[in-house]
Amino acid sequence: MSYSIETHNITKKYPEARGFGDLLLHPFRRKQTTALSNVNIQIKKGELFGLLGSNGAGKTTLIKILCTLVLPTSGRAFVNGFEVTKDEKKIRKTIGYVVSDERSFYWRLTGRQNLRFFAKLNNIPKREAEQRLESLLSLTELSRHADRMFKDYSTGMRQKLAIARGLLINPEVLFMDEPTNGLDPITAQKLRKFIRKKLVEEEKRTVVFATHNLHEAEELCDRIAFIHRGEVKVSGLVEDIIKKFNTDKRYVIKMKRPESALLKKIYRMAQVRHVTKNPDGPLSDTIQVEVENIDGNEGIFRVNKEFVDMGGKIYAIYEKEISLGETFSKIIDSGNIGDKI
Numbered sequence: 001m002s003y004s005i006e007t008h009n010i011t012k013k014y015p016e017a018r019g020f021g022d023l024l025l026h027p028f029r030r031k032q033t034t035a036l037s038n039v040n041i042q043i044k045k046g047e048l049f050g051l052l053g054s055n056g057a058g059k060t061t062l063i064k065i066l067c068t069l070v071l072p073t074s075g076r077a078f079v080n081g082f083e084v085t086k087d088e089k090k091i092r093k094t095i096g097y098v099v100s101d102e103r104s105f106y107w108r109l110t111g112r113q114n115l116r117f118f119a120k121l122n123n124i125p126k127r128e129a130e131q132r133l134e135s136l137l138s139l140t141e142l143s144r145h146a147d148r149m150f151k152d153y154s155t156g157m158r159q160k161l162a163i164a165r166g167l168l169i170n171p172e173v174l175f176m177d178e179p180t181n182g183l184d185p186i187t188a189q190k191l192r193k194f195i196r197k198k199l200v201e202e203e204k205r206t207v208v209f210a211t212h213n214l215h216e217a218e219e220l221c222d223r224i225a226f227i228h229r230g231e232v233k234v235s236g237l238v239e240d241i242i243k244k245f246n247t248d249k250r251y252v253i254k255m256k257r258p259e260s261a262l263l264k265k266i267y268r269m270a271q272v273r274h275v276t277k278n279p280d281g282p283l284s285d286t287i288q289v290e291v292e293n294i295d296g297n298e299g300i301f302r303v304n305k306e307f308v309d310m311g312g313k314i315y316a317i318y319e320k321e322i323s324l325g326e327t328f329s330k331i332i333d334s335g336n337i338g339d340k341i
Contacts, residue, residue, distance in 0.1 A: 049221060155187070
């Protein structure tokens, strides 16, 4: 299979800052911080691949290495068949980099002027640049705002202009580092839809999407890699990862709020994970009981019967979907590193 991006044991270490006393006492000692450790990923062409992890996990460092902005300490990485340490110029002609740092734009220039400036930096001929500018402004729905100064743009408009800049050279691969960071939920949802539908499904671009938002990764990405403290804990399809690390089914049983004696019995049941009282409203006299470790359908039937036999009044039962957040916690706790699913 032909991959758009491949990494082989990519490791990156940075020297630690040292105090005067430490330098004086140990002048030849070298202290290093490991940002990435033996990272191995493969990303298919035309795929929306998520790099998922908390702030400081190593996502940005990995993207900068793949964009040839930072050299790895060891290991090898390839983008569109070119090696990052040997073919920097060839790689830069085929990639775009979208970063949410607003300081990288000129605030007193208009959106159009900013794009013209970056087009010139990329040696795009003037006539071709103007054609691309108009196309990208239309694509990102910024045409009617193109002649406003960047400082007057909303956060969502600034993010869209960053995407337009990343697409200036018509890249095969687009790297996006926290592109929805700081956006309101509605604007973030629109931007995710634009990335998924327009950039990936219609234009068939390969998109590498770094985020710490678990819900965002689950909704948007084809496959993901969990990065924790510089190590890839697991990578693969979202649904396959969830299935592998959540073998026990969970169910939610909704029932009329029982008397205190019955409620105490419910709390003592081994299968019960949570008991939640519904807030004020039309169902304020109900509770939700979450149960786990149920052995197939027969198990939930037994629990249901036990509740009824104790006097519980049940009006709904459904299987609970396990979130990516819960899965991430299990992966970290399990200590599994480098699993492919």
